[in-house]
Amino acid sequence: MKNVIIFLTFLTMSCHAQERLTWNTFERITFEEVFEPVSATWVQTPVWTDDLKEWDGKFVKITGYVIALDAVSSQYALSAFPFSSCFFCGAAGPESVLELILKDSDKYLTDDVITFEGILQLNTDPLKFPLTLKDATE
Numbered sequence: 151m152k153n154v155i156i157f158l159t160f161l162t163m164s165c166h167a168q169e170r171l172t173w174n175t176f177e178r179i180t181f182e183e184v185f186e187p188v189s190a191t192w193v194q195t196p197v198w199t200d201d202l203k204e205w206d207g208k209f210v211k212i213t214g215y216v217i218a219l220d221a222v223s224s225q226y227a228l229s230a231f232p233f234s235s236c237f238f239c240g241a242a243g244p245e246s247v248l249e250l251i252l253k254d255s256d257k258y259l260t261d262d263v264i265t266f267e268g269i270l271q272l273n274t275d276p277l278k279f280p281l282t283l284k285d286a287t288e
Contacts, residue, residue, distance in 0.1 A: 171212040173246060179198075179280060181194035186276050186277065195275075206270065211267040214229050214266075215228070215229045215236070215263055216250075217236060217247070224255040226258055227247050229242075230242065247279055249278065250266060250283050252287070267287060269285055
C-alpha cells in the first residue's frame with residue numbers, strides 16, 4: 151500500500167511539473183518590423199531563437215503585475231512591471247508583458263502581484279502579445 155501511495159504521489163507531481171519562468175528569460179527577444187496589411191501599419195514581430203522556442207508549450211509558473219485590459223470580460227495581461235511603467239506606457243518592451251487566458255473568469259485589480267501557472271505560447275502574430283499564458287490559474 152505504501153508503494154502505491156508513493157507511486158501515485160510521484161505520478162501526480164510529474165503530471166503537473168512546471169518550470170519557474172523569469173522575465174529575464176525573454177529579455178533577449180529581437181523584433182523585426184513587418185508591414186501589417188489589415189491595419190496598414192508597420193508593426194514589430196518577435197524573432198524566436200531555438201533556445202527561446204524550447205519554452206513554447208511548456209507548463210510554467212511566472213510572477214508579475216496584473217494589468218486589466220477589460221475587467222468586465224476578464225481580459226488581463228501580466229507584466230514584469232507595474233502599470234505606471236509597463237509596456238503600454240512606453241517604459242518597457244513588448245517582451246515584458248504576456249496575455250493571460252484564464253482558466254476561470256476570476257477578477258483581478260491592476261497592479262496585483264500574482265503568480266500564475268499555465269501553458270506558455272510563443273506568438274508570431276504581430277497583432278498579439280509575443281507571449282500568452284493559456285489555461286492560467288493562480
